[in-house]
Amino acid sequence: xxxxxAGSLKAELHDRGWRLTPQRETILHVFQELPAGEHLSAxxxxxxxxxxxxxxxxxTIYRTLKLMARMGILRELELGEGHKHYEINQPYPHHHHHxxxxxxxxxxxxxxxxxxxxxxxxxxxxxxxLLDCQMTIHAVCPTCQRALMPL
Amino acid sequence: xxxxxAGSLKAELHDRGWRLTPQRETILHVFQELPAGEHLSAxxxxxxxxxxxxxxxxxTIYRTLKLMARMGILRELELGEGHKHYEINQPYPHHHHHxxxxxxxxxxxxxxxxxxxxxxxxxxxxxxxLLDCQMTIHAVCPTCQRALMPL
DNA sequence: TTTCAGTTGAAAATTATTTGCAATAATCGG
DNA sequence: CCGATTATTGCAAATAATTTTCAACTGAAA
Ligand SMILES: [Mn+2]
Ligand SMILES: [Mn+2]
Ligand SMILES: [Zn+2]
Ligand SMILES: [Zn+2]
Numbered sequence: 001x002x003x004x005x006a007g008s009l010k011a012e013l014h015d016r017g018w019r020l021t022p023q024r025e026t027i028l029h030v031f032q033e034l035p036a037g038e039h040l041s042a043x044x045x046x047x048x049x050x051x052x053x054x055x056x057x058x059x060t061i062y063r064t065l066k067l068m069a070r071m072g073i074l075r076e077l078e079l080g081e082g083h084k085h086y087e088i089n090q091p092y093p094h095h096h097h098h099x100x101x102x103x104x105x106x107x108x109x110x111x112x113x114x115x116x117x118x119x120x121x122x123x124x125x126x127x128x129x130l131l132d133c134q135m136t137i138h139a140v141c142p143t144c145q146r147a148l149m150p151l
Numbered sequence: 152x153x154x155x156x157a158g159s160l161k162a163e164l165h166d167r168g169w170r171l172t173p174q175r176e177t178i179l180h181v182f183q184e185l186p187a188g189e190h191l192s193a194x195x196x197x198x199x200x201x202x203x204x205x206x207x208x209x210x211t212i213y214r215t216l217k218l219m220a221r222m223g224i225l226r227e228l229e230l231g232e233g234h235k236h237y238e239i240n241q242p243y244p245h246h247h248h249h250x251x252x253x254x255x256x257x258x259x260x261x262x263x264x265x266x267x268x269x270x271x272x273x274x275x276x277x278x279x280x281l282l283d284c285q286m287t288i289h290a291v292c293p294t295c296q297r298a299l300m301p302l
Numbered sequence: 303t304t305t306c307a308g309t310t311g312a313a314a315a316t317t318a319t320t321t322g323c324a325a326t327a328a329t330c331g332g
Numbered sequence: 333c334c335g336a337t338t339a340t341t342g343c344a345a346a347t348a349a350t351t352t353t354c355a356a357c358t359g360a361a362a
Contacts, residue, residue: 019328019339042318057342062319069289070253076289078229082350083318099273102221102282110273118263119288122250126259128290135286137270138220138227139279170308170359193350208311213350233319234349303362310357320347328339 003090004028004073012071023056027064031074031088037109039077039085072131080105080138089132092116097134101141153242155179155224163222174207178215182225182239188260190228190236223282231256231289240283243267248285252292 004012009028010020030048034040040048042061049056065086068074077085080100095116099108112135119133153159160179161171181199185191191199193212200207216237219225228236231251246267250259263286270284 014329017339021328021340023341059320059343060341063340066319072289099277099279101279108277112269112273114265115269115286118266118286122261122263123288123290126250127293128250128252128288129296131253131289131291133286133288135266135269135284137274137279137284138223138282139274140282142278145280165360168308172309172359174310210312210351211310214309217350305362306358306360308357308359311355313353315352316350318347318349320345322345323343324341325343326339326341328337330335330337332334332336 004032004088009073018067023060024064024067026054026056027061028068028073031086034087036094039079039087039107041081041083041085043083045086070131075132075134077134078136079107097136099137099139101144102138103140103144103147106141106143155183155239160224169218174211175215175218177205177207178212179219179224182237185238187245190230190238190258192232192234192236194234196237221282226283226285228285229287230258248287250288250290252295253289254291254295254298257292257294 009024013020013024026049027045030045031040042058042065045065046056046058046061049061065074065076065084069076069086072089074086075089077087077098079085079098080102092113093111096109096111097115099110100106115135116133120130123130123133155163157171157176157179160175164171164175177200178196181196182191193209193216196216197207197209197212200212216225216227216235220227220237223240225237226240228238228249230236230249231253243264244262247260247262248266250261251257266286267284271281274281274284
């Protein structure tokens, strides 16, 4: 869980016999510039790049998101909307977690240092190489509690 | 996060204007009998019920899994296999978390009491009604570290 | 037992994500 | 810089999980 620059991205890709492409650089850049608290789906990213006339195909976007998540550069989030969302994976002190309403999917971020510590220790104990650790709280938000909505 | 019986399931369904059906009872029962550490996908559940000649349609299974997850009876898990898995949602001391290899999806369960405490406190602070809280560690298992597999 | 809204099953529809493949381009050795 | 090699891209087609539609059915309450 480290901070990536275009340079370190290139190095890490080369380590594995992969290449640095303009598409990969552009996508990393979008996430690095993403305001705190925002999460992008593949489709979101596709449209954002389109509007910046950086036109990258959806296939490449899907491939890159998966690649960067598996590398530990991005975090893959399940926010209850039926598709994945991504954000940059940052170490302490930016590392954070999500509280999600299962009815309306409203998401609140929160921090808690002990979680990352637990994750690090647990992975280490099992001999796993840590990429990301997330705590997800599923709950019903105040608004939805009142709403008495079906399901 | 409480323990459900057929009776309390009925009560909780009725509270919301819903009904207890044999299908719902059967599905809850399967999860109650599920050995610790096992997780079922919709398809898994479908086949397991089929082999027990309890034939419940896939649609109903999907509907019931979602319903029970939203009620807090089941936990919905993203174990990296491209489809959701479910297990019964149990309070302390059975409450646990998952360490997943992003390459081969091997999953290890672990316990940590402070996580549930953090979840309870965080939800409460925001006025959310807690249903479930899970910590998920994404990492590379020892075997996959050696394998040097692509992606 | 009657009523009525919630539930089911089967089939069709949707939608996120992946894959095949030919064209393109990043990297490397000379 | 140049040519060979092989990863990567874009597009279209394929997959696969999940949802929806709708008519028939059935719990629950009176
Ligand atoms: Mn976030
Ligand atoms: Mn489990
Ligand atoms: Zn809500
Ligand atoms: Zn593995």
